[in-house]
Amino acid sequence: MPEPREFPRWSGSDRRLAPIGVAAILLASTSFFWHARDWNSASRLMLTYAIVDHGTIRLDPYRVQTNDIAAFGGHFYTDKQPGYSIAAAVPYAIAKAALGLPDHPEGPPALTHWPGDYWATLGTAGLATAIGAAVLVVLAGRAGCGPRASSLVGLAYGLATPAYAYASMSYGHQLASACLLGSLALVDRPGTRRPGLALAASGFLAAFASVVELSVGPISALLGCFAIGKVATRSLPPKAICGFVLGASVPTLVLLGYNAMAFGNPLDIGYAHHATQQFAEVHSADNPLGLRAPDWSKAVPLLWGRHRGLFFYAPILLLAPVGWAALLVRGKVGLGLVAILASLAVFLVNVSYPEWTGGWSTGPRLLVPLIPFGMLGVAGALAVGGRGAAIVAGILAIAGGALILLFQGVGAQIPQDVPDPLVQVAWPLWSGGRIPRWWLGDRFTRTIPSVLAPGWVGGLPTGRQWLQFAPLLVGQAVAIGLLMVLLGRGGRARIET
Known part of the structure; x- marks a missing residue:
């Protein structure tokens, strides 16, 4: 079936308002929460603090803060890729200067909350989620969605999937x-006037993604192949590939330099030097990524069920397979293939990893990089499904958003050995039931009301403490409703494709 040439018209104001509005709503929603630090996040944050506070990559003074740590040459380093920590250094340095934050304490005791954590996390993971959702809005528009449907894709990604957590x-x-x-x-x-510059930025981002998480390396390579395919089909000039390679070389050299400074070898990584035995049993110098042969018995638990099922925690992704097919049939072959292959790559890595549950987490943590590519499939479904598909997507988004909020509210870190996190942890805590004996924190995570108005929140009866989330829900409903009213008033117009 040829691709339709008539799409919902995007006015100039829609092109600006939709991505900016979605990003603003998501960033404001994320700022409502201040989750406790765990080993995984502390390992990244300690490198950020070491860089900004002391100008070093060594974590020796922070050893007690995390057991997710590497040891080499008598010193301690993060076991993670350094990309997140490097990026987080920018918002942390800004917040530190603007608010007069002190240096992170050295030595014991181990901390669960620190003011720098909030600003570094919001300015990195929170801002990245908002920007990623805005890009999804743009890509959904290119896939044929109108302004409102495209905004639904971005909002559902940021509020109705584990990406929110x-x-x-x-x-x-x-x-x-x-x-x-x-x-x-x-x-x-389409139609870029400076393809070399655009491809240089694309290469930088593709490579930096792998500096943040090495497990997405196959997707970075896939994007490079996509760029080559664009050149082969004459959609881009050959010199654009040079731009991609040059852009990718910058974060690659940063990573190689960091590895050489920390471990004496540019090709060595922190996972090969775990200081904690339980992690060293999975990651080693011989197999630093810890990958094994795929265990296909994990495929169903990763996709379905209340333990770690992707479609349970992100029900809107049920539309993704149909939408991927729609993208291919309607001529969006490159976009559809990248979305499908990227999703398969993430899934294959997860079923090949012994710690497939993702530890203390919400949903299938290691499948989270798959979600935006699944949302591209949702965009494809909305582009061809009309009002009916939008209604179904809206219902699934509301269901997913309500579920993820339950987990957000209790801190989002649910132990992997709890078979039914919703029934055994999240709902009892929300409904005023008994707090599990192993639970480390309060009934609810820290929120803006609990920090700014602790007396009001603390004075609520146990079964009514959930009222602290009412301002968030009201604000989201008003903002989303206003955005949808302002969008899509331009009717339809023929667009050359």
Whole structure:
């Protein structure tokens, strides 16, 4: 079936308002939460503090803060890729200067909350989620969605999938996802006047995603192949590839330099030097990524079920397979293939990893980089499904948003050995039930009301403490409703494709 040449018209104001409005709503929503620090996030944050506070990459003074750490040559380093920590140094340095934040304390005791954590996380994972959603809005428009449907794609990504939870924590998933989406949008950019510059930025983002999370390396390579395909089909001039390579070389050299400084070898990584035995049993010098042969028995639990099922925690992604097919049939072959292959790459890595549950987390944590590519499929479904598809997507988004809020509210870090996190943890805490004996924190995570008005929140009866989330829900409803009213008033127009 040939691709339709008539799409909902995007006015000039819609082109600006839709991505900016979605990004603003998501950033404001993320700022509502201040989750406790865990080993995983602390490992990244400690490198940020070491860089800004002391100008070093060594974490010796912060050893007690995390067991997610590497040891080499008598010193301690993060076991993670350094990309997130480097990026987080910018918002942390700004917040530190503007608010007069003190240096992070050295030595014990281990901390669960520190003011710098909030600003570094919001300015990195939170901002990356908002920007990634804005890019999704643009890509959904290119796929044939109108302004409102495109905004639904971006809002559902940021509020109705586990991406919402990881926007509030210092994991690398959201920053890597935003980089990959930005790279894709720059390669698949029709009519660009400066393809060399656009491809240089695309290459930088694709490579930096792997500096944040090495597991997305196959997607970075896929984006490079996509750029080559654009040249082969004469959609881009051959010199554009030089731009992509030059852009990709910058973060690659940064990573190689960091590895050489930390471990004495540019090709060595922190995962090969774990200081904690339970992690060293998975990651080693011989197999630093810890990958094994695929265990296909994990495929169903990763896709379905209340433990770690992707479609349970992000029900809107049920539309993705149909939408991927729609993209291919309607001629958006490159966009559709990248979305499909990127999703398969993330899934294959997850079923090949022994710690497939993702530890203390919300949903299938290691599948989170798959979600934006699944949302491209949702955009494809909305582009052909009309009002009916939009209604179904809206219902699934509301269901997913309500579920993720339950987990956001209790801190988003649910132990992997709890078989039914919703029934056994989230709902009892929201409904005023008994707090599990192993639970480390309060009933609810820290929020803007609990920090700014602790007396009001603390004075609420146990079964009514959920009222602290009412301002968030009211604000989201008003903002989303206003955005949808302002968008899409331009009717339809014929667009050359």
